[in-house]
Amino acid sequence: xxxxxxxxxxxxxxxxxxxxxxxxxxxxxxxxxxxxxxxxxxxxxxxxxxxxxxxxxxxxxxxxxxxxxxxxxxxxxxxxxxxxxxxxxxxxxxxxxxxxxxxxxxxxxxxxxxxxxxxxxxxxxxxxxxxxxxxxxxxxxxxxxxxxxxxxxxxxxxxxxxxxxxxxxxxxxxxxxxxxxxxxxxxxxxxxxxxxxxxxx
Ligand SMILES: [Zn+2]
Numbered sequence: 001x002x003x004x005x006x007x008x009x010x011x012x013x014x015x016x017x018x019x020x021x022x023x024x025x026x027x028x029x030x031x032x033x034x035x036x037x038x039x040x041x042x043x044x045x046x047x048x049x050x051x052x053x054x055x056x057x058x059x060x061x062x063x064x065x066x067x068x069x070x071x072x073x074x075x076x077x078x079x080x081x082x083x084x085x086x087x088x089x090x091x092x093x094x095x096x097x098x099x100x101x102x103x104x105x106x107x108x109x110x111x112x113x114x115x116x117x118x119x120x121x122x123x124x125x126x127x128x129x130x131x132x133x134x135x136x137x138x139x140x141x142x143x144x145x146x147x148x149x150x151x152x153x154x155x156x157x158x159x160x161x162x163x164x165x166x167x168x169x170x171x172x173x174x175x176x177x178x179x180x181x182x183x184x185x186x187x188x189x190x191x192x193x194x195x196x197x198x199x200x201x
Contacts, residue, residue: 038062050085
């Protein structure tokens with residue numbers, strides 16, 4: 001299970017701070033609610049493309065003594081299961097939808113040298129699908145703007161609150177993914193229980 005590493009700062013500082021396992025150690029398990037600090041359990045690496053960064057970062061993992069499941073601390077500038085950082089995706093979506101720029105110009109606004117058509121469509125499609133739920137979920141934090149459609153309204157709200165603070169609220173409190181969980185983890189980022197096996201024919 002991934003939870004948010006509430007770290008604000010550069011990717012370089014994130015990497016430096018990771019070496020201390022106590023610094024962000026969860027004091028309870030988010031999966032079984034056991035009230036015991038989790039045990040440091042190494043790292044995994046993932047790729048990340050962000051403004052002025054394209055490489056791999058380490059993600060710290062902890063293990064729960066009670067349920068034996070792992071918890072990883074995802075930095076808040078990265079979205080689960082997406083290679084591109086939240087700021088890059090935000091810049092692209094705002095440029096493409098709110099400002100109505102072309103794919104190429106929107107990619108430039110997001111500092112992306114290469115932007116395949118498919119990737120842009122993938123982000124747009126996923127965001128549009130989520131927009132109404134984003135508006136509803138963030139209604140607790142801000143008055144709804146009067147934009148005519150949910151996609152524009154969601155973007156305006158995210159621009160007002162800030163994408164990372166909004167993501168922090170949506171993900172940490174509601175298990176809500178800004179661009180939607182992949183199907184196998186929907187609706188809340190956890191592997192859904194498998195249905196009982198059918199009797200052998
Ligand atoms: Zn546990």
